[in-house]
Amino acid sequence: MQRELAIIQNDPEVPAGVFGELLTEWRVPFRIVRPDLGELLPAAGDAAIVLGGAMGVHDEAAHPFLREIKGWLARLLADGTPLLGICLGGQLLAEVAGGMVSSNRCGEKGLVEVELTGAGAADPLFAGIPRCFPVFQWHNDSFTIPPGAAHLAGSRGCPGQAFRTGNAWGVQFHPEVDGAIVAAWSRKTPDAARLTGRFAAAEAGHRALARQLLANFLDAARPGGR
Template sequence: MKHAIAIRHVAFEDLGTLAPLLRARGYTVQYLEAGVDTLSRLDALAPDLLIVLGGPIGAYEEGLYPFLDDELHLLRTRLQADRPTLGICLGAQLMARALGARVYPGPAKEIGWKPLQLIAEGAASVLAPLDGTLTSMLHWHGDTFDLPEGAQCLASTDLCRHQAFQWGRHALAFQCHPEADPARLERWFIGHACELSQAGIDIPALRADSATHGPTLARQAAQALGAWLDQLPTP
């Protein structure tokens, strides 16, 4: 069996629809809880796959959350070795920072469902099933990042130029949330209640959009992420 480790920052932002996909591809999954588990003890190169998930803190806030230093060190080591790595939302921002790029507040909160705009390289990649003509995408972030040197941008939106990038042969990062499970998003609406209120988000409308778009995203993301997993090296 292949071994995947997922670093989780808040309990409800988990692997979502990616969890059954990993099981179907022969992975056992272990969660490590950021800020609770000692990430500095983890052998950065040992897992067959490392996934860094989302969360409500900034990738640049290590002064407030010192465990971010351990995550950044873990990602630098792993990325330099070209070991399979997936970042989602905060995870993508941490990957960008680990690769030397700047992470900073974006022009506005981007929360809700909106299609991705795949650029030519994205349309020719495993992300093709996530094209905006095929599915909408869940966005939930306030920060953004510069594209790391040597990375290839794959997708954008009007508010966020860098929605997805690949680096090396085996690293993929999403600013957005392809793993979003429509059956479990009510936990997000509760857990992020303060952020949603401050951003002026209409929660009933967001819930309705999630019911409308979520099942299609789940199918398309399974195709895209399944194709990405299939091209990773076998242990």
């Protein structure tokens, strides 16, 4: 991918993490856009990643920029722009595509085993990724798979872990986190030592997952990609 990738960061505590490091390493042009700080969303783009955030998709009164993101995602979906939504980003994408987002239905925190469906195992986003893999989760809200979308992955507690609609993918989990991000989120909980310890033991494999998934998305986002 030669053109600029837009990364939409909705929350100061939810940065691009490992994804930012990898894009810099690979010399992929990208820019961080902060709609939570009043920055304008790109009018058009070659591809975009929408990150997570502590707010929920229905919190538009407290966070008016969420309404702008939803309209922007709807336009990019219609245009066929390659998109990857992570956690809140995946939930926003799911709602725009016709799915439902609800609270406290199947929240997860920490490393969780996710399993690909048959469609997921065949999808280019998960090429080279094992059928079952542990990945970091941090959510109370969750999405249903939008009508007509491909259901790509689920976990035992939360069946909606990944979907694809057109050139857009939504995931509930956080492939982009690193140890520092996990530590910052976990210190707000009484379970911080266990959460950070488990992630530290699995971080090398988690980084490998992030590398493969991001490379797959960039390949799919290239002109002529799948």
